Amino acid sequence: MDYDAIIIGAGVAGLASAVKLSSKGKKILLIEKLPVPGGFVTTFSRKGFVFESALHCVDGLQEKGEVRKILGEYGIDKKVDFIDLADFSRVIYPEYDFTSNFKRDEFVAYLKKEFSPEEAGIDKLFLAIDKFYHQVDWYKRSNLPLPLKLICASFMCPMIIRTSMITFEEFLNEFVKDIKLKGIITNIWNFVGLPPARISAFYFLVVFTGYHYVPTAYIRGSSSALFKAIVEKIKENGSEVKFNTQVSRIVTEGGKTVKAVVTDKGEVFTAKSIISNANPLDTFDKLIDNSTVKEAYRKKFSGLEKSISAFQIYLGLKTTAKNLGMSHYMYSINISYDHEEDLRSCFSADYEQRAFALVDHSRLDPNLAPVGKGTLLIMVLDSYTNWKDLSPQDYKAKKEQVARKLIERCEKYLPGLSANIEVMEIATPKTMERYGSSPEGAIYGFAQTPAQSVLRRTGYCTQVRGLYLTGAWTQPGAGVHACFVSGVDAADTVLRYLK
Numbered sequence: 001m002d003y004d005a006i007i008i009g010a011g012v013a014g015l016a017s018a019v020k021l022s023s024k025g026k027k028i029l030l031i032e033k034l035p036v037p038g039g040f041v042t043t044f045s046r047k048g049f050v051f052e053s054a055l056h057c058v059d060g061l062q063e064k065g066e067v068r069k070i071l072g073e074y075g076i077d078k079k080v081d082f083i084d085l086a087d088f089s090r091v092i093y094p095e096y097d098f099t100s101n102f103k104r105d106e107f108v109a110y111l112k113k114e115f116s117p118e119e120a121g122i123d124k125l126f127l128a129i130d131k132f133y134h135q136v137d138w139y140k141r142s143n144l145p146l147p148l149k150l151i152c153a154s155f156m157c158p159m160i161i162r163t164s165m166i167t168f169e170e171f172l173n174e175f176v177k178d179i180k181l182k183g184i185i186t187n188i189w190n191f192v193g194l195p196p197a198r199i200s201a202f203y204f205l206v207v208f209t210g211y212h213y214v215p216t217a218y219i220r221g222s223s224s225a226l227f228k229a230i231v232e233k234i235k236e237n238g239s240e241v242k243f244n245t246q247v248s249r250i251v252t253e254g255g256k257t258v259k260a261v262v263t264d265k266g267e268v269f270t271a272k273s274i275i276s277n278a279n280p281l282d283t284f285d286k287l288i289d290n291s292t293v294k295e296a297y298r299k300k301f302s303g304l305e306k307s308i309s310a311f312q313i314y315l316g317l318k319t320t321a322k323n324l325g326m327s328h329y330m331y332s333i334n335i336s337y338d339h340e341e342d343l344r345s346c347f348s349a350d351y352e353q354r355a356f357a358l359v360d361h362s363r364l365d366p367n368l369a370p371v372g373k374g375t376l377l378i379m380v381l382d383s384y385t386n387w388k389d390l391s392p393q394d395y396k397a398k399k400e401q402v403a404r405k406l407i408e409r410c411e412k413y414l415p416g417l418s419a420n421i422e423v424m425e426i427a428t429p430k431t432m433e434r435y436g437s438s439p440e441g442a443i444y445g446f447a448q449t450p451a452q453s454v455l456r457r458t459g460y461c462t463q464v465r466g467l468y469l470t471g472a473w474t475q476p477g478a479g480v481h482a483c484f485v486s487g488v489d490a491a492d493t494v495l496r497y498l499k
């Protein structure tokens with residue numbers, strides 16, 4: 001059977017590509033090595049508790065949001081129940097404590113009240129961000145053919161071009177000076193994995209406006225309900241999905257054109273095109289059959305920086321986090337205003353000074369826990385280097401010791417937490433590497449520095465005809481919203497190729 005396209009990996013982008021291509025009448029085979037779809041974004045159950053493995057919040061899920069529109073094109077939005085979020089997070093700094101609630105004007109008013117000498121700069125900063133937001137919106141809505149759109153963008157969207165060349169700190173420095181103010185404005189840095197001095201201003205602003213300008217939603221029954229609905233749609237479209245199947249080789253004609261994939265079960269499936277949602281390093285190092293292509297891509301990727309990893313604790317509680325005093329579904333707890341220092345601390349063994357986040361998904365959907373009980377996710381960014389060379393015994397001991405330390409720190413915000421733990425699971429950067437098939441447990445693909453962002457980011461096309469890439473490591477980048485866009489754009493590229 002010759003498929004129009006084989007998609008390797010049912011992560012967010014792989015699913016988005018598969019639903020788009022199959023809805024366009026293409027015959028697709030989606031192959032996933034795990035037993036369930038979603039990749040990093042999966043759920044697991046323990047003693048009646050359902051845990052989100054990765055998600056804290058997804059922007060673009062509100063009605064008319066970009067992800068919702070993509071789902072709407074295939075009627076998937078009608079098969080899933082969304083829960084609108086009242087707010088995004090309680091943000092805590094040593095001297096500041098406020099609710100971030102998707103309302104740009106309220107955030108601006110709060111900043112102006114707390115940092116009145118910087119009032120004029122704050123106004124100018126947000127006017128510049130407004131311009132950026134409207135230009136990105138114009139770019140997304142424009143139906144012009146791509147070459148024309150790019151030409152028009154050079155005069156219609158100067159903010160997009162400018163912010164794609166600088167860091168967010170360079171952007172911020174044009175408007176405000178106060179170190180604490182800058183720290184608070186960039187408190188979502190852990191959602192992008194790089195501090196303002198390193199992150200592409202463009203990428204940061206896309207995520208920033210996603211959480212500070214428009215509301216968003218969660219999915220009733222967890223993210224798994226959404227991915228289940230997408231898989232059903234792909235099958236309804238007449239395409240096939242295979243779980244528990246790993247692609248072990250991409251077969252090419254002399255490294256020039258794709259021909260087939262071989263699975264770990266020895267099956268061979270031929271196709272006109274292949275989209276790899278596996279990370280590009282594995283795609284070219286482990287999967288592609290041609291040594292010249294392997295070597296070309298090894299050179300291309302070896303100098304690229306990977307994003308940071310994470311350490312996460314999943315708790316099933318005997319009561320709800322709300323009963324323990326948690327006032328919002330998410331807390332972002334910061335020790336320092338200097339996120340450069342925060343990033344440095346991720347490379348140290350010191351978990352005392354790390355910024356961390358708490359998420360109570362069961363507050364949004366009580367069905368994720370047994371009646372009267374609740375879930376709690378504790379997350380810190382962390383470096384793979386802290387975990388990579390440990391013996392199995394040392395690894396286990398360190399995991400428990402770090403978890404104890406972080407739970408102890410949480411007691412300040414949720415007194416009585418330790419006494420109420422019924423279930424605990426821990427994920428380290430090694431878990432991210434193993435489960436997420438992500439080199440060095442990188443949670444956001446290649447780091448979003450200006451040199452690795454926007455048009456300089458790894459694209460969908462490769463030097464092998466018919467082989468395409470999609471997902472967090474490629475354009476536009478990591479995050480569920482971005483990966484939906486990546487999957488759809490990669491599918492459009494394949495549709496043009498198949499024509």
Ligand SMILES: Cc1cc2nc3c(=O)[nH]c(=O)nc-3n(C[C@H](O)[C@H](O)[C@H](O)COP(=O)(O)OP(=O)(O)OC[C@H]3O[C@@H](n4cnc5c(N)ncnc54)[C@H](O)[C@@H]3O)c2cc1C
Nearest residue numbers: 009011012013033039040056057247278471472478479480
């Ligand atoms: C801890 C953590 C927290 C996060 N928090 C958020 C958040 O709050 N909000 C947000 O928007 N984003 C968040 N993200 C980022 C987001 O989850 C990712 O950017 C996104 O899910 C990546 O999707 P992807 O399409 O790149 O696929 P991936 O999730 O990388 O999935 C790739 C899939 O390919 C499969 N695969 C790989 N190789 C093969 C093979 N050879 N054969 C078959 N299958 C293969 C894998 O098993 C996997 O299922 C978080 C990520 C992590 C890890």
